[in-house]
Amino acid sequence: MQRPVWLFSMDSEAFLAPPTTTATLLAYFNRYGASAARTDVELVHFQQDENIAAWLDEWRDTQLPLARAVLDAGQQPIAGFSFYTWNAAQFLQLATQLKSELPGLLIIAGGPHVQQAEDYLGVEAIDVVFLGEAEATLQEFLDCTDRDAWASIRGLAYLAKNAIHTTPPRPRCADLDTLPSPLDVLQLTDADGAPLYESIAYETSRGCPFKCAFCEWGTGAIGSRMYQWSLDRVRSDWERITAAGIKDIWLADSNFGALKQDLAKARILVELKERTGLPVSFATSWSKKHSRQVQEIALLLHKHQLLPHYQLALQTLTPEALRLSNRQNMSSNEYKPIAKSMSEQGVPIAAELIWGLPGDTLAEFESNLDELLGDFPNINIFGYTLLPGTEFYRRREEYRIEAVPVAGYGKAKGEYVVGCHSFSRDEGEEGYSLITAHILLVHGHIMPLTTRLLALHGKVPVSRLFRDILRNLLALPSARAVQCNFDDRMSVYEARDAIYLAVLSDRESLYQCIASTLEQHHETHNIDPAEALQVLQLDRALAPRSGGESRQLIPFDFNARETHSALSAMELPCIAARYDETLEITHPGGLGDFMQVADGGSWVQGVITPEEAATSAIEYVAIA
Numbered sequence: 001m002q003r004p005v006w007l008f009s010m011d012s013e014a015f016l017a018p019p020t021t022t023a024t025l026l027a028y029f030n031r032y033g034a035s036a037a038r039t040d041v042e043l044v045h046f047q048q049d050e051n052i053a054a055w056l057d058e059w060r061d062t063q064l065p066l067a068r069a070v071l072d073a074g075q076q077p078i079a080g081f082s083f084y085t086w087n088a089a090q091f092l093q094l095a096t097q098l099k100s101e102l103p104g105l106l107i108i109a110g111g112p113h114v115q116q117a118e119d120y121l122g123v124e125a126i127d128v129v130f131l132g133e134a135e136a137t138l139q140e141f142l143d144c145t146d147r148d149a150w151a152s153i154r155g156l157a158y159l160a161k162n163a164i165h166t167t168p169p170r171p172r173c174a175d176l177d178t179l180p181s182p183l184d185v186l187q188l189t190d191a192d193g194a195p196l197y198e199s200i201a202y203e204t205s206r207g208c209p210f211k212c213a214f215c216e217w218g219t220g221a222i223g224s225r226m227y228q229w230s231l232d233r234v235r236s237d238w239e240r241i242t243a244a245g246i247k248d249i250w251l252a253d254s255n256f257g258a259l260k261q262d263l264a265k266a267r268i269l270v271e272l273k274e275r276t277g278l279p280v281s282f283a284t285s286w287s288k289k290h291s292r293q294v295q296e297i298a299l300l301l302h303k304h305q306l307l308p309h310y311q312l313a314l315q316t317l318t319p320e321a322l323r324l325s326n327r328q329n330m331s332s333n334e335y336k337p338i339a340k341s342m343s344e345q346g347v348p349i350a351a352e353l354i355w356g357l358p359g360d361t362l363a364e365f366e367s368n369l370d371e372l373l374g375d376f377p378n379i380n381i382f383g384y385t386l387l388p389g390t391e392f393y394r395r396r397e398e399y400r401i402e403a404v405p406v407a408g409y410g411k412a413k414g415e416y417v418v419g420c421h422s423f424s425r426d427e428g429e430e431g432y433s434l435i436t437a438h439i440l441l442v443h444g445h446i447m448p449l450t451t452r453l454l455a456l457h458g459k460v461p462v463s464r465l466f467r468d469i470l471r472n473l474l475a476l477p478s479a480r481a482v483q484c485n486f487d488d489r490m491s492v493y494e495a496r497d498a499i500y501l502a503v504l505s506d507r508e509s510l511y512q513c514i515a516s517t518l519e520q521h522h523e524t525h526n527i528d529p530a531e532a533l534q535v536l537q538l539d540r541a542l543a544p545r546s547g548g549e550s551r552q553l554i555p556f557d558f559n560a561r562e563t564h565s566a567l568s569a570m571e572l573p574c575i576a577a578r579y580d581e582t583l584e585i586t587h588p589g590g591l592g593d594f595m596q597v598a599d600g601g602s603w604v605q606g607v608i609t610p611e612e613a614a615t616s617a618i619e620y621v622a623i624a
Contacts (some may be wrong), residue, residue, distance in 0.1 A: 001042040004067055005078045005142065008094070010046040010087040017199045017250075019045035021082050021111075023182035029137040031180050033462045034143045043185070049090045056097060064101060071104045078376035080138070081126075083111035085387060085414050092124050099125040104185040108141070112216040115389035115493065118158035121164050129157040132170050133206075135179055176206065176229045181237050187265050188244035195245035201243070201252050204234050204265055208254035210288060213325045213391035214357060214384060228259055235268050242278040257294035258287035261333045266297045270304045278320070288313055290338055302347045304622070310342065311380065313352040317368040320422065321359035324399075339375045351376040354432040355385030356417040358392060358399040362427040366434065366463035373455035373462055377570060379442070381435045383493070385414040404490060416490065429489040430467065436493045437466035440473075444500050444601035447514060447539045449567045450532055452606045460521050460532075469517045474499070476513060478506040500598035504591060511540045518606075531575055534558045535567070541583070542606040544591040555582045564608060582608040 007022040022043050030036050046052055067077040071579055079098050081091045095107050110196035114120050117129040117431035128150075130137050135156040155170035173179060189195055209219040241249065249269070256262055269282055281304050282301055287294045290312060301307040312335055316322060335351075342349040351372050355365055372379055386393055386403050396403075401413035402425055418428035443449045454460050473479055482502050484495040492499070503510045515533055522529035534557070541554045561578045566573035585606040595604045 001070055001073055001075070001184075002038055003035075003075045003077065004063065004070060005039055005041045005080065006044050007041060007080045007082070008044045008091060009014070009082045010090065011048065012084070012086040015199060015201075016047050016197060017201050017262040018182075018186050018188060018197050019082075020042055020182040020186070020201055020203075022080075023177060023186045025080075025135055025138050027180035027182055027184045029139045029142060030185065032136075033139045039142060043252045046087075046090075047088075052090060052094055056094070060101065064539045067102055067105070071102070076104060076106050077102065077106060077433045078142070080105045080108045080110070085107055085541050087111050095125040096346055108138075110138075113388060115216070116393065117166070117386055118164055121157060121159050122162075127158060131157055131166070133172055134369055135173070137170055172207075172225070174227055176227050177233050181233070183237055183240050188241070188246065193245075193419065195247075197246055199248040199250055200246050200248050201475075202237065202239055203252045204229055204256075204262075205253045205259060209258075210255075211326050211391070213327075213395075214315075214354065214387075216387055216389050226255070226259065228261060231261060231264055231268070234265055238272060240270060242272050242276050244276070247278060247280040249279045249282050251282070254285055255287040256284040257291070257297050258289065260293075263293055263297055263300075266300050269306060270300060273304055279306065281308045283308055286311055286313065290335070295338065295342070298342070298347060298349075299345065302345070308348065309378070310349045310374075310400045311352050312339070312349065314372070315352060315354045316357055316360055316365070316577050317371070318357075318360045320356045321364075324359040325357055336375055340570065343377050346379065349376060350378035350380055353379060353381045354384050355381060355435060356420075356428060358417075358420045359422050361423050362431055362434075365431060366461065368439075369434070370455060370458070373451060374458060375570070377452075377568075379437055379438070383432055383435055384417045386417050387414050390394070418490070426554060432493045433467050433470055433489050435461055436489075437470035439496055439598045440471065440500050440503075441466060444504075444544070444598035445539075445603070445605045446504070446510070446543055447536060448602075449539050449542075449564065450518070450535045452570070453532060453535050453572070454565050456567075456570070459527055460525055462489070465521045467518065468521070469514055472513050472517050473503050473510070476506065476509050477501060478509060496554050497597045503595070505546075507540065507543070511536065534575060535563060535573075538564060540583055542608075544595065544604040545587045545589055545606070546591045546593065546603050550587050550589060552585050552587070553582050554585055555580070561608060563612070 007025060009019040009022045011017060022045070026041050026043060029041065044055065048053070070077055079095065081095060083091060096104055105126070107126050108128045108130065109120065109126045114126070114129050115131060117131065120126045120129060128141070132155050134155070137153060140153045140155070141150070144150065144153060150158060151167060154168050157164055157166045159165070167507065187196065192444070205226055206228035207224060208226055209226060210217075211224060238249065261487050266473070269279065273279060286298075298307060298310045302310070314335065315327065316325070339349055353369065353372070369379070369381070385403065385406060386396065392399065392401065398590060400419070401417055402419035403417050405415055406414050416432070418432070419425035440446060442451055446469045451462055454462050454465070474492065479502050480486070480500045481498050482495055484499070485491040515536060518532050518536065519529045522532065536558060557580060559576045560581055560583055563573040563575055585608055587606045588604050590604050
């Protein structure tokens with residue numbers, strides 16, 4: 001009778017991919033485990049949390065009786081969970097349900113979210129936490145038949161005599177090629193050879209040399225020294241992935257481009273696409289230091305249409321927040337020319353910011369955002385979520401961190417930081433209003449060109465304008481139809497997608513509201529609003545629409561095409577005083593149908609029909 005082991009994993013929202021994390025654990029156990037032939041390991045992978053209830057019902061009917069028989073025979077069934085922020089709430093609940101159905105079931109947990117074991121052992125239905133890399137630890141654990149011998153297994157935390165016992169840390173694996181490929185145990189295609197997945201998460205390296213206080217990467221489960229798989233291993237796996245028809249490769253590396261070998265990896269991707277047509281796209285977390293090699297890689301991938309985005313993870317420009325975060329950012333005279341060069345060459349470059357880091361203030365964050373809006377065509381702003389296992393989590397009392405549960409899930413999914421020693425609760429929540437406004441107005445493609453015009457001029461502060469526009473939008477009847485507590489700024493943040501769809505359903509009121517607020521802010525600074533109001537007309541013409549594809553001829557009283565071209569290149573336009581122009585604009589439609597979120601507004605924006613013009617070759621240049 002084989003011992004049953006279930007290894008659970010779950011995708012994050014909108015990312016459907018094979019379970020490479022738990023598959024790596026299984027592949028290692030199959031190769032090195034002494035008890036592999038006597039153990040039945042099943043990978044249970046949920047595409048979304050709605051799948052859990054159906055699986056649990058089937059488990060009760062078909063597997064629970066077998067598990068009870070195994071338990072009666074003297075073997076202990078195991079349920080192992082791979083915990084990440086996006087699945088922790090659901091997995092804690094599932095662990096409790098499984099334990100109630102089978103009290104003798106051993107619940108084990110690993111992953112970055114549970115590295116602070118004291119938050120889970122004796123509190124949740126978890127018996128053992130795996131600390132650090134888990135491949136060898138799990139193999140030794142499954143091979144161990146005596147609970148008293150757990151103390152000899154490195155990298156474990158468990159309860160013993162009503163106290164948490166932690167074994168010595170396990171040294172990290174320096175030769176990653178000794179870890180079997182997860183593809184050895186994964187099924188990537190169906191019986192007809194069609195791909196089962198569109199995307200895959202894949203590691204080419206492990207570790208992060210930085211110890212950012214807000215991040216789990218260098219300070220949590222992974223470690224600070226970087227190791228990498230050989231090019232032969234990477235090429236072999238990528239050949240198998242593309243042969244299976246998987247379109248997108250998303251790297252789980254922390255600093256792609258930092259290692260010398262990363263350029264060769266990029267060239268493998270390009271060669272595969274030229275030969276097979278796959279992958280279609282590539283995404284990763286880029287090196288925090290944007291060296292010439294990093295830029296060369298980004299330009300190479302962009303040239304071959306493999307690069308959906310290239311992000312500079314600045315996170316904050318506030319000196320005190322940088323100091324407390326243990327983070328060294330590029331100085332402004334380094335990232336500015338990179339941003340300009342990449343924008344000019346059409347690379348989808350973006351800056352990444354975090355609101356809510358200890359040491360920041362709302363005024364400084366607004367100033368940082370206003371500056372970066374004039375440098376980057378895209379900015380992604382994230383509210384700081386306090387995660388277990390990080391330095392800030394451990395020092396939350398020292399920094400007087402005040403946090404609220406993310407979507408009601410508490411510590412299971414992390415907490416939004418809304419106050420600390422450097423900013424009040426009111427400032428913290430007002431920062432979330434700014435994030436909400438930025439997502440709606442820029443990512444939602446309601447007024448991205450007007451925003452860029454204002455940022456490039458630098459005379460009307462954009463951040464304060466955004467917050468006022470949001471307040472005025474929330475008073476519109478269309479917004480009020482949304483089920484939301486409008487007096488609670490965090491509830492508004494959570495309801496941003498519904499609010500986005502609602503305000504766009506009444507475009508006339510939406511743009512009248514924005515125009516009125518624009519005029520007020522320009523008058524406050526004694527500036528003529530005419531130019532901004534003209535560009536707002538262009539934003540309105542291009543804003544996402546519901547329904548199917550459509551084409552419209554839209555008249556403008558200024559040189560709209562040249563204005564659009566200049567702002568797209570991050571340059572101030574020269575708007576003619578008197579100019580009559582009609583543009584044909586194609587809208588793909590789909591807003592509220594297949595597109596439900598503000599973050600995807602740019603995907604369904606209108607497109608101006610191009611003029612007939614000769615094309616010329618583009619020279620790709622990296623900034624030294």
